[in-house]
Amino acid sequence: MTNRRPLIAVAGMALAALLSGCSGSTAPVEAVAPTPEVATVKAEPSPTPTAVASAVESEGTDASATEAGDCRGTLVEQTEGPYYTPGAPDRTDLADASTVGIPLTLTGRVLDASCVPVAGAVLDFWQADGAGVYDNSGFDLRGTQVTKADGTYLLRTVIPGLYPSRTEHIHVKVTGADGVVHTTQLYFPDVPQNDSDGIFSDAMLVTVTDQSDDSMAATFDFVLP
Numbered sequence: 001m002t003n004r005r006p007l008i009a010v011a012g013m014a015l016a017a018l019l020s021g022c023s024g025s026t027a028p029v030e031a032v033a034p035t036p037e038v039a040t041v042k043a044e045p046s047p048t049p050t051a052v053a054s055a056v057e058s059e060g061t062d063a064s065a066t067e068a069g070d071c072r073g074t075l076v077e078q079t080e081g082p083y084y085t086p087g088a089p090d091r092t093d094l095a096d097a098s099t100v101g102i103p104l105t106l107t108g109r110v111l112d113a114s115c116v117p118v119a120g121a122v123l124d125f126w127q128a129d130g131a132g133v134y135d136n137s138g139f140d141l142r143g144t145q146v147t148k149a150d151g152t153y154l155l156r157t158v159i160p161g162l163y164p165s166r167t168e169h170i171h172v173k174v175t176g177a178d179g180v181v182h183t184t185q186l187y188f189p190d191v192p193q194n195d196s197d198g199i200f201s202d203a204m205l206v207t208v209t210d211q212s213d214d215s216m217a218a219t220f221d222f223v224l225p
């Protein structure tokens with residue numbers, strides 16, 4: 001197993017992004033804020049009426065899970081960007097047979113600051129498809145879910161594509177038991193564009209557990225502040 005993305009896949013996704021409407025109303029440029037780690041505002045105006053910048057906002061059993069008291073760094077707050085749509089449906093499967101992109105299964109847990117799993121945390125995911133295109137008129141590749149009693153979540157989606165100025169990323173809002181909403185983004189290792197993306201944070205890299213040309217499995221634990 002390797003975590004390294006096959007070069008042909010990355011190249012193909014980049015080409016697809018260039019060819020598929022990263023310009024125009026469906027996938028306008030998501031401007032990069034100048035300060036990577038404190039990127040709380042994007043300069044770009046909302047591209048569509050639906051791109052609302054709204055403020056709405058046990059123990060694991062799988063082998064990759066960490067035990068309480070032994071979890072990685074705290075979630076890094078990141079910009080919401082211009083493409084969030086509130087009210088996404090409650091579902092764990094964001095992709096279907098028509099979705100453009102390589103299937104991705106993402107698992108993990110939501111943990112509190114003491115690394116104790118948080119049951120009932122709300123995860124609200126949204127992302128571009130494999131060609132770098134957001135659905136800003138509907139809820140394709142958007143969905144909310146609630147963590148189980150052991151703090152776990154499961155997301156079935158696709159690896160997001162590149163679009164101008166941004167590396168591969170998945171947006172998510174995590175609401176803990178205290179009702180506080182934490183907005184961040186997840187990234188993927190060994191993507192060349194990580195180095196040139198001003199919002200990218202290596203603290204928010206998923207851990208790839210299985211990868212082929214046809215699919216990826218990855219994990220990430222959200223540790224709330």
Ligand code: FE
Pocket residue numbers: 030081083128166169171
């Ligand atoms: Fe984005």
